[in-house]
Amino acid sequence: MQSAIETTLDIQQIRRDFPILDQQVNGRPLVYFDNAATNQKPTAVINALTGYYEGYNANIHRGIHYLAEKATAAFEASRRAVQEFLNAKHWQEIIFTHGTTDSINLVAQSYGRRFLKEGDEIIISTMEHHSNIVPWQMLCEEKGCILKVIPVNDAGELILEEYEKLLSERTKFVSCVHVSNSLGTVNPVKTIIDKAHAVGAVVLIDGAQASSHLDLDVQALDADFYALSAHKLYGPTGMGVLYGKKELLDSMPPYRGGGEMIKEVTFAKTTYNEIPYKFEAGTPNIADVIAVKTALEYMAGLGKENIAAHENDLLQYATEQLSELDGLRIIGQAKHKIGVISFVLDGIHHQDTGVILDQQGIAVRTGHHCTQPLMQRFGIAGTTRASFAVYNTKDEVDRLVQGLRRVQKMML
Amino acid sequence: MTINEKQDEIIEEFDLFEDQLDKTQYIIDLGKKLPPMPDSKKTDENRIMGCQSKVWVDAELKDDDQTGARLYFYGDSEQTAQISKGLVGLLIRVLSGEKPEDIANADLYFIPRVGMGNLITSLRAGGLASMIERMKAFGRAYTEKTV
Numbered sequence: 001m002q003s004a005i006e007t008t009l010d011i012q013q014i015r016r017d018f019p020i021l022d023q024q025v026n027g028r029p030l031v032y033f034d035n036a037a038t039n040q041k042p043t044a045v046i047n048a049l050t051g052y053y054e055g056y057n058a059n060i061h062r063g064i065h066y067l068a069e070k071a072t073a074a075f076e077a078s079r080r081a082v083q084e085f086l087n088a089k090h091w092q093e094i095i096f097t098h099g100t101t102d103s104i105n106l107v108a109q110s111y112g113r114r115f116l117k118e119g120d121e122i123i124i125s126t127m128e129h130h131s132n133i134v135p136w137q138m139l140c141e142e143k144g145c146i147l148k149v150i151p152v153n154d155a156g157e158l159i160l161e162e163y164e165k166l167l168s169e170r171t172k173f174v175s176c177v178h179v180s181n182s183l184g185t186v187n188p189v190k191t192i193i194d195k196a197h198a199v200g201a202v203v204l205i206d207g208a209q210a211s212s213h214l215d216l217d218v219q220a221l222d223a224d225f226y227a228l229s230a231h232k233l234y235g236p237t238g239m240g241v242l243y244g245k246k247e248l249l250d251s252m253p254p255y256r257g258g259g260e261m262i263k264e265v266t267f268a269k270t271t272y273n274e275i276p277y278k279f280e281a282g283t284p285n286i287a288d289v290i291a292v293k294t295a296l297e298y299m300a301g302l303g304k305e306n307i308a309a310h311e312n313d314l315l316q317y318a319t320e321q322l323s324e325l326d327g328l329r330i331i332g333q334a335k336h337k338i339g340v341i342s343f344v345l346d347g348i349h350h351q352d353t354g355v356i357l358d359q360q361g362i363a364v365r366t367g368h369h370c371t372q373p374l375m376q377r378f379g380i381a382g383t384t385r386a387s388f389a390v391y392n393t394k395d396e397v398d399r400l401v402q403g404l405r406r407v408q409k410m411m412l
Numbered sequence: 413m414t415i416n417e418k419q420d421e422i423i424e425e426f427d428l429f430e431d432q433l434d435k436t437q438y439i440i441d442l443g444k445k446l447p448p449m450p451d452s453k454k455t456d457e458n459r460i461m462g463c464q465s466k467v468w469v470d471a472e473l474k475d476d477d478q479t480g481a482r483l484y485f486y487g488d489s490e491q492t493a494q495i496s497k498g499l500v501g502l503l504i505r506v507l508s509g510e511k512p513e514d515i516a517n518a519d520l521y522f523i524p525r526v527g528m529g530n531l532i533t534s535l536r537a538g539g540l541a542s543m544i545e546r547m548k549a550f551g552r553a554y555t556e557k558t559v
């Protein structure tokens with residue numbers, strides 16, 4: 001165990017693990033600050049993908065030959081690695097999906113359709129990603145459930161008193177983001193979960209942004225469901241995880257049919273396999289699942305607390321430096337936030353900002369970040385967002401600040 | 413000047429800049445010079461879809477005794493979106509004051525030739541293509557009316 005957060009990572013050494021970073025964009029060294037959208041992959045992860053295809057590509061679970069055995073073992077080893085990463089109690093609680101969006105849809109379509117009924121209330125928050133809004137709206141439309149929304153204050157924090165007012169015995173489900181992708185706000189999910197449980201509601205946490213920055217412990221949180229995406233964890237794209245408590249998953253019907261999810265099929269009746277296979281219809285992304293383990297090992301090798309400390313350093317530094325620019329307003333000033341800094345520039349369209357930064361080799365995200373209701377809450381069309389990963393440096397933050405000065409000089 | 417002469421002139425102007433940022437600056441400055449459109453013309457009907465920022469284009473046909481009917485364009489973008497405004501300005505410069513059928517049939521070869529790289533090709537592609545399509549549609553509509 002490492003106790004102090006003091007440990008300093010050798011960032012230049014780490015950068016060598018990410019071949020993509022070593023390139024020029026528009027004649028300048030690339031600064032990649034779009035990590036909240038997806039972060040870059042270390043060579044180890046890329047090698048895990050090619051290693052599977054070059055060495056033991058085979059379909060899993062059904063094969064009796066050597067390659068199939070090896071692939072199956074690697075696939076299931078990845079499940080155990082995720083179990084450990086989330087501190088889930090049982091390996092059967094880890095379901096591989098296509099990502100956070102897919103995980104949330106699974107819960108809405110399987111749990112929601114089976115257990116929610118007309119008049120039941122579902123609570124989400126104003127800072128949800130569209131992925132955690134639309135599946136619930138679809139369910140509400142189908143089942144006649146009612147969607148309620150936790151408001152946020154001007155700093156970009158959930159207003160917990162308002163959340164308490166929304167809770168009642170009619171509340172059957174709460175689905176809330178752990179860390180906002182647009183604001184960086186870290187939500188008090190433990191409190192949110194406890195209060196929901198007190199009225200008997202089931203809770204899903206959208207951990208897409210939290211997973212690479214925070215220590216996760218689904219048992220300590222007592223989360224019923226936890227969703228995440230591998231591509232925000234230095235892992236492959238289109239690959240994610242749904243954690244669900246065993247007793248909940250056992251009670252849920254599968255929502256996609258075919259492949260490994262069955263026990264026995266006759267034309268009269270099909271019986272379903274056990275969890276997690278019940279929810280993993282068809283041939284999965286075997287290579288990608290296997291590479292998730294490598295990604296988790298990579299992070300563990302650096303030490304998640306070290307990564308978090310470094311990103312926090314960058315956030316503090318960027319916040320100070322950006323605050324010195326005239327006409328720059330940071331959107332999202334929560335007391336507890338991580339690696340994301342969203343801002344607007346007076347008199348300058350965020351899209352123009354993004355284009356001119358790109359011409360200087362700086363990759364940021366601009367727009368509503370799939371959180372349109374949140375943008376409406378702040379009365380803006382979008383922001384420019386810089387988001388950090390372990391390989392970013394203070395020099396790069398300086399480049400961003402210079403880049404923004406250039407934007408202002410050109411536009412104003 | 414014909415549409416093609418104006419395009420060639422723009423290509424030459426852009427050739428003076430080596431850096432993409434300087435080309436972008438030039439577009440922004442063109443946008444700043446574009447006369448504002450009256451708010452009454454910034455209607456949903458005149459709005460170009462596919463632009464991330466709000467952009468409007470309108471056209472007016474004026475008859476000239478000597479040269480026949482000519483189409484004049486007006487365009488604007490929301491206040492802060494200077495690059496979009498500059499792009500509208502460039503298109504207006506090329507197409508405004510031309511015969512409707514020339515506009516409808518124009519080959520806008522200057523766009524890939526000015527060398528603005530991803531400014532034009534990626535981010536704006538959707539919006540820029542819609543602007544061009546709208547202006548050509550005006551050309552087609554007025555060609556029918558004038559012949």
Ligand SMILES: Cc1ncc(COP(=O)(O)O)c(C=O)c1O
Binds near residue numbers: 100129181206
């Ligand atoms: C908070 C949050 N939720 C959900 C998602 C969706 O993740 P995915 O596209 O991997 O399904 C994202 C990705 O941007 C996110 O940031």
